[in-house]
Amino acid sequence: MPDANRSTAASAAVEDRQLYLDGVTVSFDGFKALNDLSLVVAKGELRSIIGPNGAGKTTLMDVVTGKTRPDSGRAFFAGDVDLTRLDEAAIATLGIGRKFQKPTVFENLSVFENLELALSGPRGAWATLFAQLAPPEAERIDAMLERIGLEDRRAVPAGALSHGQKQWLEIGMLLMQEPQLLLLDEPVAGMTDRETEETAKLVLSLAGQHTVVVVEHDMEFVRALGARVTVLHEGRVLAEGSIDHVQNDPRVVEVYLGR
Amino acid sequence: MNPLKRFVLSGLIWLLPATGLAQDLAALLAGLADADPKPAIEALLKSDDAKSKAALTALAEGRLFKRLADGAVVSAEKDGPMYVVTNAASGEIEDMAKEEELEPIGLDDDAKALLAHLGTAPADRKEAPLDFAGAVNALNAESFSEKAKAIERLTQLGDGRAVPVLQALADGRLFTRRGDGALVIGDRAGNDLRLTAATTLERGDVVKPGAIEPVVINNNLRNVVREAVGRLGLVSPDAAARRNAADALIGAATPEAVTLLREAAAKEKDRAARAAMMLAIAASDLNGADKALRLAALDVLSASTDLRVRSLLQARLAAETDPEIKVALDKAFAGVQRKLMVIGVAENLFQGVSLGSVLLLAAIGLAITFGVMGVINMAHGEMIMLGAYTTFVVQELFRAWMPPSWFDYYLLYAIPAGFAAAGLAGIALERSVIRFLYGRPLETLLATWGISLVLQQLVRTLFGAPNKEVANPAWMTGGFELTGGFLVVYNRLYIVVFCFIVLAAIAVILRHTTFGLNMRAVTQNRDMASAMGIRAGRVDMLTFGLGSGVAGMAGVALSQIGNVSPNLGQIYIVDSFMVVVFGGVGNLFGTLIGAMTLGVANKLLEPFAGAVLGKIAVLVAIILFIQKRPRGLFALKGRAVEA
Amino acid sequence: MTPLTFRLARLLDARGWAAFAAIAVAAAMVVPLLNTALPAGHPLRLPDYMVPLLGKYVCYAILALALDLCWGYAGILSLGHGAFFALGGYCMGMYLMRQIGTRGVYGHPVLPDFMVFLNWKELPAYWYGFDMFWYALLMVVLVPGALAFVFGFLAFRSRVTGVYLSIITQALTFAMMLGFFRNNFGFGGNNGLTDFKELLGFDVQARSTRIGLYVASVLALALAFLACRFVVTSKLGRVMLALRDAESRVRFLGYSVTSAKLFAFTLSAMLAGVAGALYVPQVGIINPSEFSPANSIEVAIWVAVGGRGTLVGAVLGAFLVNFAKTWLTGAAPEVWLFFLGALFIGVTLFLPRGLAGLAGQWRAGLGAAFRRRPGAVEARDA
Secondary structure (H helix, E strand, O other): OHHHHHHHHHHOOHHHEEEEEEEEEEEEOOEEEEEEEEEEEEOOOEEEEEOOOOOOHHHHHHHHHOOOOOOEEEEEEOOOEEHHHOOHHHHHHHOEEEEOOOOOOOOOOEHHHHHHHHOOOOOOHHHHHOOOOOHHHHHHHHHHHHHOOOHHHOOOEHHHOOHHHHHHHHHHHHHHOOOOEEEEEOOOOOOOHHHHHHHHHHHHHHEOOEEEEEEOOOHHHHHHHOOEEEEEEOOEEEEEEOHHHHHHOHHHHHHOOOO | OOHHHHHHHHHHHHHOOOHHHHOOHHHHHHHOOOOOOHHHHHHHHHOOOHHHHHHHHHHHOOOEEEEOOOOOEEEEEEEOOEEEEEEOOOOOEEEEEOHHHEEEOOOOHHHHHHHHHHHHHHHHHHHOOOOHHHHHHOOOOOOHHHHHHHHHHHHHOOOOOHHHHHHHHHHOOEEEEOOOOOEEEEEEEOOEEEEEEOOOOOEEEEEOHHHEEEOOOOHHHHHHHHHHHHHHHOOOOOHHHHHHHHHHOOOOOOHHHHHHHHHHHHHOOOHHHHHHHHHHHHHHHOOOOOHHHHHHHHHHHHOOOOHHHHHHHHHHHHHOOOHHHHHHHHHHHHHHHHHHHHHHHHHHHHHHHHHHHHHHHHHHHHHHHHHHOOOOOOOHHHHHHHHHHHHHHHHHHHHHHOOHHHHHHHHHHHHHHHHHHHHHHHHHHHHHOHHHHOOOHHHHHHHHHHHHHHHHHHHHHHHOOOOEOOOOOHHHOOEEEEEOOEEEEHHHHHHHHHHHHHHHHHHHHHHHOHHHHHHHHHHHOHHHHHHOOOOHHHHHHHHHHHHHHHHHHHHHHHHOOOOEOOOHHHHHHHHHHHHHHHHOOOOHHHHHHHHHHHHHHHHHHHHHHOHHHHHHHHHHHHHHHHHHOOOOOOOOOOHHHHO | OOHHHHHHHOOOOHHHHHHHHHHHHHHHHHHHHHHHOOOOOOOOOOOOOHHHHHHHHHHHHHHHHHHHHHHHHOOOOOOOHHHHHHHHHHHHHHHHHHHHHHHOOOOOOOOOHHHHHOOOOOOOHHHOOOOOHHHHHHHHHHHHHHHHHHHHHHHHHOOOOHHHHHHHHHHHHHHHHHHHHOHHHOOOHHHOEEOOOEEOOEEOOOHHHHHHHHHHHHHHHHHHHHHHHHHHHOHHHHHHHHHHHOHHHHHHOOOOHHHHHHHHHHHHHHHHHHHHHHHHHHHOEEOHHHHOHHHHHHHHHHHHHHOOOOHHHHHHHHHHHHHHHHHHHHHOHHHHHHHHHHHHHHHHHHOOOHHHHHHHHHHHOHHHHOOOOOOHHHHOOO
16 A cells, blocks of 8 residues: 555654655665665654565665665655665664664673663763763663663673573663664564563553564564554555554455464 | 017016916906006916916907906906906806996006917917817807807808707807816706707707806897898798798898898798898898888888887987988887887786786685685685695606606696695695684684695795796797787796686586585575585585685696795785685686786786886775775675675 | 772772782883893893893784784784884884984985985985984874774775775785885885984993883883773773674664774774884884784784783783794794694684683683683674
């Protein structure tokens, strides 16, 4: 339903848009990972993105975070900031946090240090050389440790954490950045059922404070989030709406057998 | 000087103390530079050896000088604007010197009188009639002027056998054998020389270079020889020989030779030989008096691309007074100049392609190990070195065990041997060290550097530090002239061809064999390949062996264009890495383009910037290029690369 | 206490400071005492030639620290650190050349001997100012620093990493070597700069000057150690470690990977320059062979032997390997390269964390020493 999508984009007031992709195309050696994709996410919204393998979900995140430059089209953040002109660090500083598909934490640093690096604050080389951890900042880290349930593992090297714990630590690091927009790439991949439940709770608690975009395969998880769903297929938006709505869409059923 | 005085002086010589005889030649010669050289001259006259006589002859002919820098007495002959300085005592060429660096040894009348005795003896000898052998032996005269006379006499005999002897003299291949002093022609056979008796042209033994001493000549003599060979060759039954003879006479023909040339050209049927003759005649006509003839000559000359023609035209241009001829000269010179420039660029291109193919050979193996396997092998250069030493060993084996007629084919055996030796070394390396370091590229780099140090030192211990010489087989020596002055050397040409054969073979192995398929499978997805039953470890081992083996073949090729030394590989390793990095990893076509670009860029920059600055410029350009294209010219794109 | 002094005090713990002070003072005092206070012929007397030799090791230790900062912490394996070392050395060498004055062979008041020999009429502009010690000192730091900054900026901005970076740093030092071999570069070509006479008015050959240079080197090493310690214990140090683990995560956290790497690389190059500057007056010569790629890669093995990622390890490694080199090249020269090669292979295969890592393992219990090393850190170096 790309047309419907465009009309949503047009109808949302510019200042209410958190993220607006306009006709983004990315190709790798002739293969179009994103094909004239347009998408709008409103401020404070929780959005799930699903789609079969190769639908362009990860590439979409790459474009938003500045890792990949689109061949054409533009991506706007918080109204009118053009993300396609900025590099990763600048985009991160703007307030976009990203969790990778594979958990990426600093394995040789302790859990505490991982969160300390994520802490919002000056990022320059000189500033970090002379930086000191102020007591309120330490308290914020402690609070986050509690929130992600890792308070008793603070001094452990992150490499020693379990897979689920690493996922949480990574989400914790994102939250330390105090981002406006959170991009979560398969946050529950490889988690146990109990961990998945916990994560769903955590993500739901974020909605409202942050705009959150979740890319997931796990339909139970998507259902648990209960958010608006966008279905990607071959680099385009195939359908958009509630989970029940898209699961009943015959085109979605055809390309993507939902579980 | 009256006879009485002369008598008195010569009497004095006999009265000199006997110690004078014991003085060595060098000291006596030094005495010639004294304010009064007479005692030294007298002492020299008394001593009976050939060297003293030669020195006195030189003195009498005004060829003896005092070198201002160190005061030594040297013999010197004018050669172009410079003097060739010969150690008067040993007869060896020492140096070149400018005129102002030498001071002639002046002689007063008394001294001249002393020397007058000398002139008579050689004069008698000259009259003796000469047979071929005698004429050849006369070439080993002491002074350049004597040698010139000997060449003239040998030429006048009109004996065709003189051609190879004179050619050898011009090429520096004519020697005297230590011991019996016989004149021999020496041809390179590996580190040794195969001798041919100059007087009979019969094949002789193979000797070490130390056993013979070259007959030295200078550039003027070379011209004399060339002219002589030309005159002898014009009557040869072989068209190619006639052509070469005419060619040798371009700009160097004496009036007699021109007469011969005209006669020969009139009868000549062979087109190339005739063209060469016409060119030689034109070159001579240009300096003649007949204006029509000169203009016609310019017409012929303007089509030439011979460097000698260019300098001839240039010299004429400076001296010419006739305005009409001057205009024609200008045009002819510009035409020749333009053609030569094109040839110069073509020559640089060939050299660049030649260097490029050497780099390509060195880099293909690296492209396999680095590109396909992601392994940085700093010992890659040593694999090249092993291949070169294998060639040396094969050569020595052939020399020791095989009939001499087989020697020319040793290289054909060295290629597989070099491949096998380096390939096995590579496999051993992969199994013992590298396989434990997959996924840790920086540590692989350090460990393989260590291996390279060990291999270098090992070879140094086994073979010794000095360079080893590997001989070119006969079919790889020499070259042919494509067009005026553009010489294509066989060994370079064969290496270019060889390199493309190797590249094609690798491409076929990678694309069309099971091994190649397995290799690509393991490269792209190791786990998946293993799951499908491909033994990844075995593929790694063979891939590494292949890459190293190709490096070994590169070593075989390199042994043909330079010396073989333990640090041979180090010379090429940085450049090979640059090729792979520039061309893009994991792409044979990229390697080809990278190698050729680097080779040609190096050679094209050389004339402007010099070899070293050219190289620096290329390195800096690559460093800058990497900033723009961090993954090389032909990089893989997409998500797979980022992982 | 201001925050900065507080951090300085916390660079080492109490035992660490005590050990640091004890070693620094001992190193600075014992050598001069053994050399001067003991009578000639005493078994413990340090012969005169040993003082500059030990001074040379200290300079190498500074160089090793510099490389460790950039390789062990920021994950940048530079194979061109010899170039920065040599540049610092050349800057000092230029000062020493200008100090020769009319005592050169040709007695020219301004031009060094090699320029007179090459028939140069005046001093090239880039030699101006090197007659002043402070200017030379400034250049010792600025020249390598500027080169590293420009080179690093270009390389890191384009995300040239891992072995690619190693190879182009090697090409850099190789290109510089070719350049410095040329006479018309104005640095003495093949022969380099030598025949020094005076440093700040002291005879460079005198025993007292050599002891002074040795003590200065020890102090420089101590300061360099503290400076590196300051960097690696800072938040920036943690950013460096973090980008070695997961470079893209660092980027997505909003840090500029380019500037963190550039800082480490440039500071490291400056330290290498200081090491080179102290090295030259002690060995009495600087020539283009210092730029040879083999020299630079040898530094990496000092660091690897001692244990990269630990500052003490780098210092220790530099001393051990160079002691071995001096001893072996004297006792059995042909064995040295075998030994060095074996060291490269052995350390990477069996001792990836070096001697410092081994010590750590022993402390953690002998059993751990035989456990297979986790390859996580190394795997991410690329």
